[in-house]
Amino acid sequence: MSDAYTDGAAADGSTTDRWFNDQTLKRAGAAIAGAFTLAVGVLLYYIVDFADPNLFVRIIPRFLEAFVLVLGIVAGGSVLSIPLGIFVGLGRVSKTRFTNAISTGYVEFFRGTPLLFQLIVIYYGIPALWIQNFGDFPISNWAIPAAIIGLMLNHGAYVGEAIRGGIGAVPEGQMEAARSLGMSYVQAMREVILPQAWRNALAAIGNDQVILVKDTSLLTVIAVPELISEFRQVNSATFDPWTPIILVAILYLCITIPLGKFVRYLEARSDWGGGDRR
């Protein structure tokens, strides 16, 4: 055997002489996890010790109100961003130059600028333009519609890219088979391509919708009374950051964890016979 093949530990198939082997990795992992648990435990102890149970109970109602508002905004943004994203995705795979260019430009803009900037444009910019050209702005509580529109437009771009990727992953032959049966392009898309593209895109869309939930924290900047706004008010009145922080954390996780579970349920449901190939 030449020297080239007897290099290092591979010669006799054993790796025990290396310091970084399966055993050390396992032990290191456990050690790091242990240290992390300890640190979190100590931190939690201090936090609970710091927090004021009376204040906690007193602020629950106002945070619940904010929570319901966030849920509503999330539902609105989510429900609107998905059909928008499907159309954007269809535009991105369109062979019609104009449609393709417009949807590409849309995606570039909304993914290329910060959501906070987009919210500012909608919340401050649109009413200013309206007032200059048409007189009084007709919507009195513009913050919430502006929030929903901003989230819809921003996440519509991300959902659109996920759908585009999902369509791209459907084999060419699927469209050909559908068309060869006499289906129109629209029928083939709706019945054959999109259901598969949706399944392919589901994980990415799920991720994006979790981000949408967290993005509601930016709405504090356009005066939406959401969870972070409530935190700031309570904190500045009481100088107690930790009691409201605990509540904010619990309430965000109350949305994001079930949402993640729901997405995994949807994925499991579109298994289509799964791996039990006969």
Add this chain to the structure above:
Amino acid sequence: MSAHSLLEFDNIDKYYGDTHVLKEVSLEVDEQDVCVVIGPSGSGKSTLLRCANRLEEIQAGEIRLDGTALTHPEADINMLRQRIGMVFQSFNLFPHKTAIENVTLAPQKVKGIDDEIAYEEGMSILEDVGMSGHADAYPNQLSGGQQQRIAIARALAMDPRVMLFDEVTSALDPELVGEVLEVMRALAEEGMTMMVVTHEMGFAREVGDKIVLMADGKVVETGEPKAFFENPQTDRAQQFLSRML
């Protein structure tokens, strides 16, 4: 043999960019006949079939189905495609639909046939291809041979005038080829007009009514199976057969 030609290729030319892949091809498939197209890889067999239901566009000539020019720019292609069934080498079943749903989808959506009637007709076609016992299985729970039989059933469900088969057994394990050829043979016996691209020379000889040899984008020789296989006229045909057999 009936003289009425159902599918006619009239002097067609097809280019991919600068590559001339079909060169003045003329060919007639008679009603109730099985026309078998053979030829070396890259000779344009798949392209010819794909042009016949406009998955590819031709640059010159005309393809007619029952006298109607389906290559005419104003032809109602969705309508014409319903009359031309196509079966692919890679099955292309819809993975999100069960066997029976694969079969009933187009009749329901394209022809607007009632769900119940579509289901009954679909089940009887699945029966014909020996797959009614797997009606509720998803494609990825089935073997290649089973999938291909469902793909044939799916095309048949539109009640086509002619069926196109593009190397439908080439992707199958050898032991699964027979069950698919059997279905095709039965279909031919019932009088279905078929255009079949295949490398299965045994099938070509037994089931074919007409053999078409293609090479370099041209039809080199056409003949009845017995004459073609026993007494090929052209050098190309002799060469090709000596390599195949």
